[in-house]
Amino acid sequence: MADNILVMKNITKEFPGVKALDNVNLEVERGEIHALVGENGAGKSTLMNVLSGIYPYGTYTGDIIYNGETCQFKTLNDSEQKGIVIIHQELALIPELSIGENMFLGNERKGKFGINWDETYHEAEQHMKQVGLKDDATTLIKDIGTGKQQLVEIAKALSKNVKLLILDEPTSSLNEEDSKMLLDLLLSFKKQGMTSIIISHKLNEIAYVADKITVVRDGSTIETIDNTARQVDEDRIIRGMVGREISDRYPAREHHISSEVGMEVKHWNVFHPVYIEKKVVDDVSFNVHKGEIVGFSGLQGAGRTELAMSIFGGSYGTNISGELFINGKPAKLRSERAAIEAGLAYVTEDRKGNGLVLDKSIAMNTTMARMDKICSHGVIDVDKENAAAEEYRQKLNTKTPTVQQLVGNLSGGNQQKVLLAKWMFADSDVLILDEPTRGIDVGAKYEIYCIMNDLVAQGKSVVMISSEMPELLGMCDRIYVMNEGHMVAEMPAAEATQEKIMAAILKSGKE
Amino acid sequence: MTKTSVTQFIKKYTMVIALVVVFVLFAALTKGRLLYPQNMSNLLLQNAYVLVMACGMLLCILTGGNVDLSVGSTVCLIGAIGAQLMANTHLNAILVILICLAAACVIGVWQGFWIGYVHIPPFICTLAGMFLFRGFGRVVLDSHTVSINNKLFLNIFASYINIPGVDVETKWSAFAVGIVVAAVLLLFTIVNRARKAQKGYKQASAISQFGKIIVIDALVLVYTWKLAHYKGIPVMALWVLAVIFIYAFITSKTAFGRYFYAVGGNEKASKLSGIDTKKVYFMAYASMSLLAGLSGLLMAARIGSVNGDTGTSFEMDAIGSCFIGGASAYGGSGTVPGIMVGAILLGVINQGMSIIGLDNNWQYVVKGSVLLVAVIFDVVSNHKTGKAG
Numbered sequence: 001m002a003d004n005i006l007v008m009k010n011i012t013k014e015f016p017g018v019k020a021l022d023n024v025n026l027e028v029e030r031g032e033i034h035a036l037v038g039e040n041g042a043g044k045s046t047l048m049n050v051l052s053g054i055y056p057y058g059t060y061t062g063d064i065i066y067n068g069e070t071c072q073f074k075t076l077n078d079s080e081q082k083g084i085v086i087i088h089q090e091l092a093l094i095p096e097l098s099i100g101e102n103m104f105l106g107n108e109r110k111g112k113f114g115i116n117w118d119e120t121y122h123e124a125e126q127h128m129k130q131v132g133l134k135d136d137a138t139t140l141i142k143d144i145g146t147g148k149q150q151l152v153e154i155a156k157a158l159s160k161n162v163k164l165l166i167l168d169e170p171t172s173s174l175n176e177e178d179s180k181m182l183l184d185l186l187l188s189f190k191k192q193g194m195t196s197i198i199i200s201h202k203l204n205e206i207a208y209v210a211d212k213i214t215v216v217r218d219g220s221t222i223e224t225i226d227n228t229a230r231q232v233d234e235d236r237i238i239r240g241m242v243g244r245e246i247s248d249r250y251p252a253r254e255h256h257i258s259s260e261v262g263m264e265v266k267h268w269n270v271f272h273p274v275y276i277e278k279k280v281v282d283d284v285s286f287n288v289h290k291g292e293i294v295g296f297s298g299l300q301g302a303g304r305t306e307l308a309m310s311i312f313g314g315s316y317g318t319n320i321s322g323e324l325f326i327n328g329k330p331a332k333l334r335s336e337r338a339a340i341e342a343g344l345a346y347v348t349e350d351r352k353g354n355g356l357v358l359d360k361s362i363a364m365n366t367t368m369a370r371m372d373k374i375c376s377h378g379v380i381d382v383d384k385e386n387a388a389a390e391e392y393r394q395k396l397n398t399k400t401p402t403v404q405q406l407v408g409n410l411s412g413g414n415q416q417k418v419l420l421a422k423w424m425f426a427d428s429d430v431l432i433l434d435e436p437t438r439g440i441d442v443g444a445k446y447e448i449y450c451i452m453n454d455l456v457a458q459g460k461s462v463v464m465i466s467s468e469m470p471e472l473l474g475m476c477d478r479i480y481v482m483n484e485g486h487m488v489a490e491m492p493a494a495e496a497t498q499e500k501i502m503a504a505i506l507k508s509g510k511e
Numbered sequence: 512m513t514k515t516s517v518t519q520f521i522k523k524y525t526m527v528i529a530l531v532v533v534f535v536l537f538a539a540l541t542k543g544r545l546l547y548p549q550n551m552s553n554l555l556l557q558n559a560y561v562l563v564m565a566c567g568m569l570l571c572i573l574t575g576g577n578v579d580l581s582v583g584s585t586v587c588l589i590g591a592i593g594a595q596l597m598a599n600t601h602l603n604a605i606l607v608i609l610i611c612l613a614a615a616c617v618i619g620v621w622q623g624f625w626i627g628y629v630h631i632p633p634f635i636c637t638l639a640g641m642f643l644f645r646g647f648g649r650v651v652l653d654s655h656t657v658s659i660n661n662k663l664f665l666n667i668f669a670s671y672i673n674i675p676g677v678d679v680e681t682k683w684s685a686f687a688v689g690i691v692v693a694a695v696l697l698l699f700t701i702v703n704r705a706r707k708a709q710k711g712y713k714q715a716s717a718i719s720q721f722g723k724i725i726v727i728d729a730l731v732l733v734y735t736w737k738l739a740h741y742k743g744i745p746v747m748a749l750w751v752l753a754v755i756f757i758y759a760f761i762t763s764k765t766a767f768g769r770y771f772y773a774v775g776g777n778e779k780a781s782k783l784s785g786i787d788t789k790k791v792y793f794m795a796y797a798s799m800s801l802l803a804g805l806s807g808l809l810m811a812a813r814i815g816s817v818n819g820d821t822g823t824s825f826e827m828d829a830i831g832s833c834f835i836g837g838a839s840a841y842g843g844s845g846t847v848p849g850i851m852v853g854a855i856l857l858g859v860i861n862q863g864m865s866i867i868g869l870d871n872n873w874q875y876v877v878k879g880s881v882l883l884v885a886v887i888f889d890v891v892s893n894h895k896t897g898k899a900g
Binding site: 226312313315335337339340341348353354355356357358359360364369370371372375378379380385423438 | 674708762764765766767769772773776777779780781783784785786787842844
């Protein structure tokens with residue numbers, strides 16, 4: 001019999017009105033990397049929260065057998081005592097504190113009088129070495145990038161003497177390079193005998209790193225696929241996740257690219273809003289035709305979001321210079337309102353932070369960018385507003401009982417649809433979509449792609465910023481590559497490959 | 512009614528139920544004296560300034576739990592300017608009122624500019640304003656109490672509507688107005704339902720909607736009946752109702768009002784949706800000071816004089832009313848009808864305790880407890896409705 005570090009038996013967890021987990025069984029062998037995959041809301045995170053004691057013993061039924069003994073975790077501390085550490089999708093680090101302080105938060109190294117700082121920083125640096133982090137332990141979290149922050153989380157787990165590491169979407173906010181580094185780190189930990197459970201939407205990463213893959217669907221475990229030989233391909237996993245074949249991950253589209261240019265940017269420069277001498281975007285020029293989807297590839301920090309936001313009424317950066325043409329006419333956009341009126345839309349990468357008002361209704365969010373369309377003399381016509389929201393709910397197939405539902409209660413994919421609805425309602429000619437499929441499941445991604453195809457079919461121009469290269473290759477007509485604020489390559493998607501894009505980035509970095 | 516609809520009803524109308532309970536309690540404790548026409552009339556007059564300022568404070572709070580601490584001092588300063596102008600010049604009272612409101616606007620623009628366009632934290636900026644305007648107020652008054660004798664000024668703010676011949680012993684005009692208002696409300700509901708039915712829109716059940724309007728109508732009739740047996744409808748009530756009506760309309764029906772909720776809900780998202788967030792802050796504080804100025808005039812007219820301590824701690828009454836009335840301490844939610852209930856609840860407690868003759872110090876203890884309980888209840892009940900986990 002296999003040496004199982006963890007067995008979860010017949011776990012059932014109910015929320016008022018919903019059965020989130022239904023008789024789930026999970027076996028994790030000692031020393032393996034076990035992946036949990038499934039669509040949003042399938043129950044992966046719930047299962048891990050049950051395991052780590054966030055949902056305490058008694059609120060669920062079933063048994064957790066860890067290291068051969070039945071466990072009844074009542075709090076997160078109980079499970080951490082046993083060496084089970086969970087790292088959540090949203091990092092739990094405090095930006096204003098140092099790396100060392102964060103690592104031992106709630107677990108302080110105490111001396112005779114208060115905290116022993118020498119020991120704290122010494123131990124911190126030892127664990128940081130293990131994850132390949134070379135910064136000083138006194139560096140503040142806010143001064144290091146997301147990739148490094150993720151490493152700090154792992155170092156923090158190591159400081160707790162972790163035996164079973166659970167990572168919930170560890171790479172969702174990382175670029176390809178950082179993701180690769182993180183995954184290799186997991187593989188090296190595995191060699192040292194650590195067990196990990198990883199939840200991810202990025203199937204290529206899972207195929208690369210996982211020994212076993214358990215598919216969760218609608219609150220049940222569907223199957224466990226053995227990937228020890230690394231022979232499982234992404235389509236195989238998708239089949240399990242959606243319960244059907246997705247023959248094509250990217251919907252087909254007839255290409256009707258007009259010769260007319262929707263938006264053109266020439267010699268665009270942007271400086272950092274705080275460190276004003278730092279150039280974030282340096283002499284960038286690009287254009288997008290009507291009916292065309294143009295992709296922007298690049299590593300995190302390449303300046304793509306900064307470029308997009310600075311064009312969108314100067315919502316990022318200082319000292320912005322350059323020429324902007326919309327529908328052939330020169331445009332000077334001094335505010336977001338001016339940008340919207342000029343026919344520009346910027347769909348943010350951070351839908352919760354910058355995109356939606358979570359505790360307001362779908363209807364209100366949908367009309368927010370263009371309230372004048374539902375108003376007469378500044379007075380809102382609520383019936384008109386609801387009708388408009390309902391129209392887009394149907395068009396985008398948003399799953400919700402009514403448009404009065406609060407956006408915060410929707411799943412990630414449906415929130416993204418509301419965000420798109422907002423900008424479709426704004427009736428913009430040029431849409432800049434920043435990471436439009438981040439953190440949403442395969443089915444919802446497909447629907448977002450279809451929406452994008454509809455938009456260009458109407459003659460609109462779409463700019464798509466994405467960190468997932470396959471998505472850019474699958475969806476775009478043309479791809480621009482940015483690195484460190486510069487435009488380093490432009491290629492037709494038909495000729496582009498992941499290798500070519502990476503090569504363009506790496507070559508520019510060497511100069 | 513099923514069990515869930517009862518809990519929903521209680522949740523939705525918690526503060527209204529609390530108001531009814533407190534009202535009945537004090538009516539009993541005062542052996543019915545609270546219900547005397549004079550006391551009922553005073554209930555409105557004594558709280559006029561709270562009702563007016565709570566409307567403005569709601570906008571500030573909506574933007575993200577921000578408050579304006581300077582309003583009590585603004586009341587003093589504007590009252591002082593008005594009183595001195597009337598005592599020392601021969602300006603027409605209407606001109607004086609316009610000058611005062613213009614001065615209040617200047618104060619509003621001053622604060623709104625710093626808060627909206629220079630990003631000075633509202634708490635600090637208005638704390639500074641609290642000292643500044645109190646100081647200016649006392650300078651204007653030259654440390655005296657200035658009384659107001661201008662007939663026209665007092666008539667505009669502090670008189671009662673009396674129609675000669677009709678209003679003799681009983682002021683029938685007051686009750687007539689009550690009947691008209693009640694009828695209009697009822698008619699409005701009927702017309703609105705018919706319009707919705709015609710367009711095929713979903714609407715609330717007839718029982719709940721008509722039940723609500725009948726209760727409101729009954730209150731209007733009873734209250735105007737009480738007023739009719741005192742001195743009639745106070746002019747001040749018209750000012751207060753006008754402000755309430757305007758602010759209720761702005762917050763619930765206009766795009767401009769919607770901006771305050773959006774900014775309080777997610778400022779960055781609002782900005783990226785093309786909402787001028789700076790202007791939203793500016794307008795919140797500008798309108799607040801204007802209303803504080805109006806309150807200063809109402810206060811001066813009601814008391815008949817202004818001194819250096821006029822308006823002390825008024826800001827706390829306005830802020831307290833908003834939070835008791837269900838405005839979120841984090842911004843983004845709260846309604847004008849809600850905070851009106853909060854203000855009246857505070858008013859009933861104040862007046863009830865005064866009639867009983869409870870020591871002033873204990874009144875503070877009671878008010879503080881009510882505020883804390885209201886906010887605790889709000890936070891706890893919201894967490895139970897699904898935000899946990």
